[in-house]
Amino acid sequence: MNNIPKISEAEWEVLRVLWEKETCTASEVIEALANNTDWKPTTVKTLLARLVKKKAIGFREIDRTYSYFPLITQSECRKVENRSFLQRVYGGALKPMLVQFIRDEKLTANDIEELKRLLDERSE
Amino acid sequence: MNNIPKISEAEWEVLRVLWEKETCTASEVIEALANNTDWKPTTVKTLLARLVKKKAIGFREIDRTYSYFPLITQSECRKVENRSFLQRVYGGALKPMLVQFIRDEKLTANDIEELKRLLDERSE
DNA sequence: ATTTCCTGACTACAGGTGTAGTCTAAAATT
DNA sequence: AATTTTAGACTACACCTGTAGTCAGGAAAT
Numbered sequence: 092m093n094n095i096p097k098i099s100e101a102e103w104e105v106l107r108v109l110w111e112k113e114t115c116t117a118s119e120v121i122e123a124l125a126n127n128t129d130w131k132p133t134t135v136k137t138l139l140a141r142l143v144k145k146k147a148i149g150f151r152e153i154d155r156t157y158s159y160f161p162l163i164t165q166s167e168c169r170k171v172e173n174r175s176f177l178q179r180v181y182g183g184a185l186k187p188m189l190v191q192f193i194r195d196e197k198l199t200a201n202d203i204e205e206l207k208r209l210l211d212e213r214s215e
Numbered sequence: 216m217n218n219i220p221k222i223s224e225a226e227w228e229v230l231r232v233l234w235e236k237e238t239c240t241a242s243e244v245i246e247a248l249a250n251n252t253d254w255k256p257t258t259v260k261t262l263l264a265r266l267v268k269k270k271a272i273g274f275r276e277i278d279r280t281y282s283y284f285p286l287i288t289q290s291e292c293r294k295v296e297n298r299s300f301l302q303r304v305y306g307g308a309l310k311p312m313l314v315q316f317i318r319d320e321k322l323t324a325n326d327i328e329e330l331k332r333l334l335d336e337r338s339e
Numbered sequence: 340a341t342t343t344c345c346t347g348a349c350t351a352c353a354g355g356t357g358t359a360g361t362c363t364a365a366a367a368t369t
Numbered sequence: 370a371a372t373t374t375t376a377g378a379c380t381a382c383a384c385c386t387g388t389a390g391t392c393a394g395g396a397a398a399t
Binding site: 180181182193196197203 | 322
């Protein structure tokens with residue numbers, strides 16, 4: 092996909108379900124989201140419809156019921172969000188951003204080791 | 216400030232100026248933004264008014280002209296944005312997020328050294 | 340003193356977003 | 370066959386956002 096559409100906060104929630112399960116009917120999505128949200132079924136359907144319109148997801152009709160599936164990958168979306176977040180909040184400066192996160196958020200000793208390894212690879 | 220208001224993309228741009236200069240008249244902000252944007256002066260004034268309404272900035276009248284200044288710090292705002300970004304895009308999982316950034320974005324050898332040092336501190 | 344200009348206040352307006360209700364046709368149930 | 374349930378289509382609506390125009394009142398210029 093060349094042109095990743097803008098995904099809103101609530102839409103991310105829906106997409107997350109589809110990325111996880113690969114393919115779902117509306118009611119499966121509704122059920123999955125019932126755990127994390129208080130959304131009425133119609134709300135979820137609206138979000139699905141909007142995602143279809145944005146071409147972020149597609150669907151196939153099976154037996155009078157739609158099965159939805161993502162048309163964009165999570166990794167694509169993340170990349171786009173990363174960039175825009177980095178730009179908006181840190182003016183594009185990666186290091187200050189990383190510093191802030193490493194400082195403020197929780198990391199296990201293992202995480203830390205792994206990140207250091209990753210940084211080592213990067214420096215080659 | 217306990218309750219950081221939601222700052223939109225365009226508003227961040229304005230806030231960035233105020234954080235940098237500490238205090239500015241509207242026309243100074245307009246001028247500063249003329250470099251990075253194509254916004255008409257009225258647009259910037261609207262954004263200033265909205266930020267005032269959200270209590271993100273304040274102003275003092277001096278000689279019939281307002282001098283604006285931030286009421287929230289950049290670091291507070293960043294913290295809030297960090298959290299919501301991490302939640303929305305990575306479901307709250309910090310390490311995958313860091314991994315992605317370290318992999319995809321540019322870092323100098325120096326940056327890498329510094330980050331490793333920071334991680335070392337963290338692991339104590 | 341009159342005109343012009345600047346500043347802030349108010350108004351505008353389309354498109355996105357969160358959140359959901361209603362309508363219709365088909366399917367399932369009684 | 371009649372009724373109820375369901376799924377998708379369409380409609381709703383307030384608030385946010387990007388982007389800006391107009392108006393009124395004092396300040397500056399003529």
